Amino acid sequence: MVSRVIPVESFDLVVFGGTGDLARRKILPGLYRRFLAGQVPDDARIFGAARAEMDDAGFRQFVAEAIAEFGGSASRAAEDVARFLNRLHYVAIDAKGDSGWADLAKAMRPGVVRAFYFSVAPALFGDLAERLHRHGIASPESRIVVEKPFGRDLESARALNATLAEHFTEHQIYRIDHYLGKETVQNLMAVRFANILFEPLWNARHVDHVQITVAETVGVGGRGSYYDKSGAMRDMVQNHLMQLLCLIAMEPPYRFDPDAVRDEKLKVIHALEPVGPDDIVRGQYRGAGKGTRGSYCDDAENPESRTESYIALRVNIANWRWKGTPFYLRTGKKLRARASEIAIVFKEVPHSIFGDEEGWRENVLSIRLQPNEGMTLSVMIKEPGPGGMRLTEVPLDMSFAEALGEDGADIPDAYERLIMDVIRGNQTLFMRGDEVEAAWAWTDPIIAGWEARTDKPRGYDPGSSGPEDALMLLHRDGRRWREIRE
Ligand code: NAD
Numbered sequence: 001m002v003s004r005v006i007p008v009e010s011f012d013l014v015v016f017g018g019t020g021d022l023a024r025r026k027i028l029p030g031l032y033r034r035f036l037a038g039q040v041p042d043d044a045r046i047f048g049a050a051r052a053e054m055d056d057a058g059f060r061q062f063v064a065e066a067i068a069e070f071g072g073s074a075s076r077a078a079e080d081v082a083r084f085l086n087r088l089h090y091v092a093i094d095a096k097g098d099s100g101w102a103d104l105a106k107a108m109r110p111g112v113v114r115a116f117y118f119s120v121a122p123a124l125f126g127d128l129a130e131r132l133h134r135h136g137i138a139s140p141e142s143r144i145v146v147e148k149p150f151g152r153d154l155e156s157a158r159a160l161n162a163t164l165a166e167h168f169t170e171h172q173i174y175r176i177d178h179y180l181g182k183e184t185v186q187n188l189m190a191v192r193f194a195n196i197l198f199e200p201l202w203n204a205r206h207v208d209h210v211q212i213t214v215a216e217t218v219g220v221g222g223r224g225s226y227y228d229k230s231g232a233m234r235d236m237v238q239n240h241l242m243q244l245l246c247l248i249a250m251e252p253p254y255r256f257d258p259d260a261v262r263d264e265k266l267k268v269i270h271a272l273e274p275v276g277p278d279d280i281v282r283g284q285y286r287g288a289g290k291g292t293r294g295s296y297c298d299d300a301e302n303p304e305s306r307t308e309s310y311i312a313l314r315v316n317i318a319n320w321r322w323k324g325t326p327f328y329l330r331t332g333k334k335l336r337a338r339a340s341e342i343a344i345v346f347k348e349v350p351h352s353i354f355g356d357e358e359g360w361r362e363n364v365l366s367i368r369l370q371p372n373e374g375m376t377l378s379v380m381i382k383e384p385g386p387g388g389m390r391l392t393e394v395p396l397d398m399s400f401a402e403a404l405g406e407d408g409a410d411i412p413d414a415y416e417r418l419i420m421d422v423i424r425g426n427q428t429l430f431m432r433g434d435e436v437e438a439a440w441a442w443t444d445p446i447i448a449g450w451e452a453r454t455d456k457p458r459g460y461d462p463g464s465s466g467p468e469d470a471l472m473l474l475h476r477d478g479r480r481w482r483e484i485r486e
Helices: 021-036 056-070 078-083 099-106 122-134 156-165 183-193 221-228 231-249 256-270 416-426 433-450 467-475
Strands: 009-017 044-049 088-092 114-117 143-146 173-175 207-215 282-285 310-315 327-332 339-348 364-370 374-382 391-397 458-462
Touching: 009 021, 009 156, 009 339, 009 416, 021 056, 021 078, 021 364, 021 416, 044 099, 088 099, 114 122, 114 416, 122 143, 143 416, 156 433, 173 416, 183 231, 183 364, 183 374, 207 231, 221 231, 231 256, 231 310, 231 327, 231 339, 231 433, 256 433, 282 433, 282 467, 310 467, 327 433, 327 467, 339 433, 374 416, 458 467
Parallel strands: 009 044, 009 114, 044 088, 114 143, 143 173, 207 327, 282 458
Antiparallel strands: 207 339, 282 310, 310 327, 339 364, 364 374, 374 391
16 A cells, blocks of 8 residues: 655745754754655645755755764665755754844745744744744744753743744644654554544553553763753653553543544543652663763763653543553663553453363553554464364464555654644644643643652663662552563
């Protein structure tokens, strides 16, 4: 099956922070891939805007190198790259000053979609919004894309929402959570709401528990001093894991429409019960030596750091659908494998007609976000051959690449998809202001709790599955974590 590419109207896209790491690794190579797919119209223009003094030629060279390094399977044919580079321009701009803004204002065309991607430090989000307005660059049809982190607690998120709201309406603000742009995450909604099979079982009567794992093998590396002020709860749980939890737990929206979907996600966040200290395990990798075997405190350059590089939580949702089905969340750095997975673990059959079968396992719907995006449903069947009824577990593999006859490498990256959604004006996969605030309102007391107790994170070995205590979080409920593997 050849994937359909839906054309978009012409646009002027300005990437503030266009010379930064995110632009280089994701945004610009992603735009190139969309260009190759025919989604960047001939007259569309992409502007890099950053503090460095540079001209169009310098920026095009920068982007050519970014494509060469991070373009993935995309064509490197010189004429393809050159045609794309022709659409690129550069404006030197200071988010905190007035230089460059008049040039940008002059460069904007009337009558086309204007999108402004804020790929700069969060401290500059407000400055950019204000100056876009002051210099008459923001039109009523303009959109702004705001990177993470969106605040570091409820108060700062509220303040940021208020600042952005002074210049843009909620319908113009696209708060990015790239997990929502993943093919599998959207497929989760298709599987749930476009099939009759799963929805009747999607509740506490049939689901024993849910596990959400986002495991990384890297440490905090070069961003240790930033990360040390954040930690796994703020950096991963409040946004990415929470969003995944919402998509699993939400009620069917009445339509696949941005506000209908986000209304349902918001209800889930409101229904989350507070999490007590017994339902949280915080960890910090502590190795001997340097590099991959080293310690978090060395990486963070803070020998006394109490910031967690790992967290596991048991979360309860207080509503009719989920009361009694815990959601176990865990995420961490320097773990044994890079793997993100959601596992819906179903209950046992009410009565086994086969007696005590050794090979028996519960059904699990496993949704892999990375690597190898796809879904697997494990089911029990009879082991082939004579000799009576022996059961065995087989996976029903719903790997999209195979099923759709596509090369998996051609599945668009999350950033590509999300940027095209911005151009199309579709906010479904972006977080609304009230969602972000509700997520912080749930997160803040949990963080305040361990800060007040001056809790220290538990140590774990780099390359392991996390602290021993995290195993206990499930063991005491008679459950176990799924293995972290690629
Ligand atoms: P970076 O430090 O590599 O780049 C920052 C960019 O901002 C540069 O282009 C710089 O020139 C520009 N800049 C700095 N001060 C400026 C000013 N006063 N006026 C105009 N431009 C200015 O940062 P990054 O890693 O690309 O991150 C950008 C944003 O994306 C941040 O909010 C970050 O939290 C978020 N983010 C980054 C990643 C990632 O993988 N890098 C992942 C998720 C989110």
